[in-house]
Amino acid sequence: MSNSVNITVVDREGAEHRLEAPTDMNMNMMELCKSYELPVEGTCGGMAMCASCHMYILSDHALPEVSADEEAMLDQAFFVKPNSRLGCQLHITQALEGLKVQLAVVSA
Numbered sequence: 001m002s003n004s005v006n007i008t009v010v011d012r013e014g015a016e017h018r019l020e021a022p023t024d025m026n027m028n029m030m031e032l033c034k035s036y037e038l039p040v041e042g043t044c045g046g047m048a049m050c051a052s053c054h055m056y057i058l059s060d061h062a063l064p065e066v067s068a069d070e071e072a073m074l075d076q077a078f079f080v081k082p083n084s085r086l087g088c089q090l091h092i093t094q095a096l097e098g099l100k101v102q103l104a105v106v107s108a
Helices: 029-035 068-074
Strands: 004-010 016-022 054-057 084-086 100-103
Touching (some): 068 084
Antiparallel strands (some): 054 100
């Protein structure tokens, strides 16, 4: 079994970035985007307290349920859609192979 998965991130300008994401480092999507220098702030450090890592899930993946903290933060975010998630709450596992997300605009 491989220790990485392939994930596509669409930035705010529409460019696609194909990322190799390690599954053995307990990283989340926010940290992955930051490691590739994509424009994700993660102001709260991954505590689901800011929404600066807001993204849209574009692929059909079974993801963990939205926690109460994540839902409360998304209620405060701009441009929320039914497929909105906080990147800091999506931990990279083998189940994310082929995941495609788009970075959301985080302020009006």
